[in-house]
Amino acid sequence: MKAIAAAVTLILAVAFTGLCDAFAQNDPACGVASALVSPDFRLSHVATAITNKQLTIVVVGSGSSTLPDVKKAYPARLEEFLTGKLPGVNVKVLTQIKVREPAKEVLPQLRKLIATEKPSLVVWQTGTVEAMRGIEPDTFSGALQDGIEAAQDSRSDVILMNMQYSPRTELMISMPPYADAIRIVALQHEIILFDRLAIMRRWGELGTFDLNEVTKKMDTAFRIHGCIGLLLGDLILEAARLPASSENGLK
Amino acid sequence: MTDIALAPPAAPAAAARPAIKAPPPERDLRLDLFRGLALWLIFLDHIPSNIVSWITIRNYGFSDATEIFVFISGYTAAFVYGRAMRERGAIVASARVLKRAWQVYVAHIFLFVIYMAEISYVSTSFENPLFNEEMGIFDFLKQPDITLIQALLLKFKPANMDVLPLYIMLLAGFAPFIWLLLRSPTVALLASAFVYALSWHFEWNLPSYPEGTWVFNPFAWQLMFGFGAWCALGGAQKLERLMRSKAALGVAAAYLIFAFAIVMTWYFPRYAHLVPRWLSDWMYPIDKTNLDVLRFAHFLALAVITVRFIPRDWPFLKSSWLRPAILCGQHSLEIFCLGVFLAFAAHFALEQVSARIAAQIAFSILGILIMIASAALMAWYKKVEGRSPGSRPPLNADLAGGEA
Numbered sequence: 001m002k003a004i005a006a007a008v009t010l011i012l013a014v015a016f017t018g019l020c021d022a023f024a025q026n027d028p029a030c031g032v033a034s035a036l037v038s039p040d041f042r043l044s045h046v047a048t049a050i051t052n053k054q055l056t057i058v059v060v061g062s063g064s065s066t067l068p069d070v071k072k073a074y075p076a077r078l079e080e081f082l083t084g085k086l087p088g089v090n091v092k093v094l095t096q097i098k099v100r101e102p103a104k105e106v107l108p109q110l111r112k113l114i115a116t117e118k119p120s121l122v123v124w125q126t127g128t129v130e131a132m133r134g135i136e137p138d139t140f141s142g143a144l145q146d147g148i149e150a151a152q153d154s155r156s157d158v159i160l161m162n163m164q165y166s167p168r169t170e171l172m173i174s175m176p177p178y179a180d181a182i183r184i185v186a187l188q189h190e191i192i193l194f195d196r197l198a199i200m201r202r203w204g205e206l207g208t209f210d211l212n213e214v215t216k217k218m219d220t221a222f223r224i225h226g227c228i229g230l231l232l233g234d235l236i237l238e239a240a241r242l243p244a245s246s247e248n249g250l251k
Numbered sequence: 252m253t254d255i256a257l258a259p260p261a262a263p264a265a266a267a268r269p270a271i272k273a274p275p276p277e278r279d280l281r282l283d284l285f286r287g288l289a290l291w292l293i294f295l296d297h298i299p300s301n302i303v304s305w306i307t308i309r310n311y312g313f314s315d316a317t318e319i320f321v322f323i324s325g326y327t328a329a330f331v332y333g334r335a336m337r338e339r340g341a342i343v344a345s346a347r348v349l350k351r352a353w354q355v356y357v358a359h360i361f362l363f364v365i366y367m368a369e370i371s372y373v374s375t376s377f378e379n380p381l382f383n384e385e386m387g388i389f390d391f392l393k394q395p396d397i398t399l400i401q402a403l404l405l406k407f408k409p410a411n412m413d414v415l416p417l418y419i420m421l422l423a424g425f426a427p428f429i430w431l432l433l434r435s436p437t438v439a440l441l442a443s444a445f446v447y448a449l450s451w452h453f454e455w456n457l458p459s460y461p462e463g464t465w466v467f468n469p470f471a472w473q474l475m476f477g478f479g480a481w482c483a484l485g486g487a488q489k490l491e492r493l494m495r496s497k498a499a500l501g502v503a504a505a506y507l508i509f510a511f512a513i514v515m516t517w518y519f520p521r522y523a524h525l526v527p528r529w530l531s532d533w534m535y536p537i538d539k540t541n542l543d544v545l546r547f548a549h550f551l552a553l554a555v556i557t558v559r560f561i562p563r564d565w566p567f568l569k570s571s572w573l574r575p576a577i578l579c580g581q582h583s584l585e586i587f588c589l590g591v592f593l594a595f596a597a598h599f600a601l602e603q604v605s606a607r608i609a610a611q612i613a614f615s616i617l618g619i620l621i622m623i624a625s626a627a628l629m630a631w632y633k634k635v636e637g638r639s640p641g642s643r644p645p646l647n648a649d650l651a652g653g654e655a
Contacts (some may be wrong), residue, residue, distance in 0.1 A: 063383060102333065126474050133461060141536055187523040187535075206607075211379075211606075219381075
C-alpha cells in the first residue's frame with residue numbers, strides 16, 4: 001500500500017514538475033486552463049513521426065488562427081514550442097488559413113494539402129464561419145466527417161479545434177450548436193478536441209486575460225496565441241506518448 | 252410536462268360528439284409550475300457562457316426546457332381555443348388564435364429592437380484585434396434596410412431569438428389543427444406525426460437570412476405542440492393507465508439513465524469508446540432543429556417520472572416555496588419576453604461590469620428575482636382589473652395555466 005502511495009506521489013510530482021517546467025519557460029498564465037486540455041486519444045502517426053525525426057503538422061483554420069504578425073500566431077508558436085521540446089526532430093508546421101470560408105469549402109484544399117504534404121497531424125480549427133453565417137450544423141458535421149476521414153485515410157492524425165471565445169459577439173453568434181457538432185464528430189471518430197472555447201472562457205472567468213478589453217494593441221492577442229500554441233504543443237506531445245494500448249482511449 | 256396523467260376530462264375516445272366536458276374547477280398548478288421553471292431555465296441558458304446554466308436539464312439529458320415550454324404551450328392553447336371553438340364557433344376561435352399569434356409577433360419585434368440597440372452600441376464601442384474575425388458579424392449593421400426587412404419576415408433571427416418565431420408559426424397553423432382535434436383526436440395526432448415524418452423525409456424547413464434554415468423547425472416542432480394539445484383534450488386520459496404502469500416507469504427511468512450516461516461521454520471523451528460504434532452512428536447527431544426522436548422520448552420519460560411523483564393534488568404545490576415559479580408560469584408570454592430581455596441585459600452587464608463567476612451567479616439570481624417580481628406585479632394588476640367595474644370576468648384560460 002505504502003509503495004503504491006509513494007509511487008503515485010512520485011509520478012504526480014514528476015508530472016507536476018514537468019508541467020511547471022513547461023509553463024515556466026512561457027507565460028505562466030497559460031497553465032490556468034491546462035486542466036481543460038486532456039489527451040483523450042493517442043496520436044499514433046505523430047508518435048511514429050517523432051521516432052522518424054520528421055514531424056509535419058498542418059494547421060487548417062479561419063481568421064482566428066492568425067494575427068497580423070503571423071510569427072506571433074499560435075501555429076508559429078506551436079512550431080517553436082515543439083522544436084524546443086523535440087531536439088533532433090525536424091518539426092514543420094504549415095498553415096492554411098482561409099478567412100470566411102466554411103468547412104465545406106475548405107475541404108478540397110485540405111485534401112490537396114494532405115496529398116502533397118503528407119502530414120502526421122492535421123489541426124483543424126473550425127466552426128466560427130459556420131456559426132457566423134448560420135449554416136446548418138448538419139451540413140457542417142458532414143464536411144467535418146469527410147475531412148477527418150480523408151486525413152485518416154492518408155495516415156494523418158487529426159485534432160479538432162473549436163472557435164475562440166469572443167464574449168462581445170456572443171449575442172450575435174450562437175456558438176453552442178456548432179461547438180456541440182464539433183464535439184460529437186470528435187467523439188464519433190475518437191479524435192482529440194482542443195476545446196479552445198472552454199479554455200478561453202476559463203481565462204475570461206478567472207480574469208487571467210481581459211477578453212473584453214477595448215484596445216488596438218496586440219499584447220493580449222500575442223499572449224493568448226502563445227498560450228494556445230503551448231497548450232496545443234503539450235497536448236500533442238502527451239497524446240503521442242500515450243502507450244499504444246490506449247489507442248482508443250482507456251480501453 | 253406534468254399534466255399528462257391528470258388532464259381535465261375530455262371527450263371519451265368512443266364518443267363521436269365534438270364537445271368536451273367542462274374542466275374541473277381547480278386549476279392544474281403543475282402546468283404553471285413547470286412552465287415557470289422552464290422559463291427560468293430558458294433564461295439561464297440564454298445568458299451566453301453562464302456558469303449557472305450548468306444546473307439546467309440540457310446538461311444531463313437529450314431534451315431541454317424548450318420541449319417543456321412548447322408542450323405546455325400546446326396544452327394550454329388547446330385548452331383555451333378548444334373551448335372557444337366549441338362555445339363560439341370555428342371562426343371566432345380562429346380569429347382569437349391569430350390575434351394571439353399577432354401579439355407574439357409584436358412582442359418578438361419589440362425584443363428585436365432592444366437587441367439591435369444593444370449590439371449597435373457594442374459594435375461601435377468595441378475594438379480588439381484578437382477578435383477581428385468575429386467582429387465581421389457586425390457587417391449586417393451596414394445594411395439596416397435588408398436586416399430590418401428580413402427580421403420582420405422572421406428570416407433574420409439573432410441568437411436565442413428563435414423560440415418566439417416558432418411559437419408564432421405554431422399558433423398561425425393551430426386553428427385547423429384544433430378543429431380536427433375536436434372532431435377526431437386520434438386523426439389529428441396522426442396528422443401531426445405525419446407532417447413531422449414528412450418534414451424529416453423531405454427536409455422541410457423555413458429559410459433563414461443570410462443563409463441556413465430555422466433553428467427550431469416548425470414542421471417538426473409542431474409535433475410537440477400538437478401532442479400537448481392532444482393531451483389537453485383527452486389524450487392524457489387515454490395515456491393515463493400506460494403512464495402509471497410500472498413498465499412505463501421502468502422504461503422511462505432506464506432511458507433517462509441511458510441519456511445521462513451518453514451525455515457524460517460528451518464531457519469525458521475518453522469514455523466515448525464505451526458507446527458501441529453502431530449505437531453512436533445511429534444516434535448522432537441528436538438533432539434539436541428537427542426535434543430528434545431521442546429528444547422527444549427523453550421529454551416523455553421525464554413526463555412519466557414527473558407525473559408519477561407529483562400528483563395534481565400534491566399539497567406542496569400550494570406552498571409558498573413554489574409560488575414564485577407558479578406565478579411566472581401563469582404569465583408565460585410576458586415572462587418569456589422579459590427573460591430574453593434580461594438575458595441581453597445580463598450579457599451586457601457581464602461585459603461592462605465583470606464576467607467573473609461571482610458576477611454570473613449574481614446576475615442569474617437577480618434576473619430570476621426580477622422575473623418573479625414582474626409576475627407578481629402582473630398578477631396584482633390582473634386582480635385589480637378583475638375587480639374594477641366594467642371589466643370582463645377572468646378567462647377560463649386561467650384554469651389551464653395562464654394564457655395560451
